[in-house]
Amino acid sequence: MPLDIQTRFLSLADFEPAAREVLPHAVYEFIAGGAGDEITKRDNEAAFDRIRLRQRVLRDVTRLDTGITLFGQRLPHPIILAPIAYQRLAHLEGEVAAARGAGVAEAVFTLGTTATAAIED
Numbered sequence: 001m002p003l004d005i006q007t008r009f010l011s012l013a014d015f016e017p018a019a020r021e022v023l024p025h026a027v028y029e030f031i032a033g034g035a036g037d038e039i040t041k042r043d044n045e046a047a048f049d050r051i052r053l054r055q056r057v058l059r060d061v062t063r064l065d066t067g068i069t070l071f072g073q074r075l076p077h078p079i080i081l082a083p084i085a086y087q088r089l090a091h092l093e094g095e096v097a098a099a100r101g102a103g104v105a106e107a108v109f110t111l112g113t114t115a116t117a118a119i120e121d
Helices: 012-022 025-032 039-049 094-104
Strands: 068-070 073-075
Touching: 012 025
Parallel strands: none
Antiparallel strands: 068 073
16 A cells, blocks of 8 residues: 555654554564563653644744754754664665665664664665
């Protein structure tokens, strides 16, 4: 089933039910779950739920700069893909596809220690 990102995904919360639909149950549970009793996972979710963005409407954004400097490298925005284990469970090309997508988006890709692809890939 192709996923229509333009109309179906309006927020990050929209991705989880879609993942549940398309992934095998065991794969979904592995990706969506956390270690042990998932206490840290719940704490992290609660911390993100407390974050609020101050909406500033009707502002001039023609010179908006979301860029950052990280380790001396200038990036166009603060988007970094965190390391995720065993990405080939969810996609045939796994980390290679994620790295390629990060490159297109000018984002930083982080390869995990339990990756299904070598850093040379």
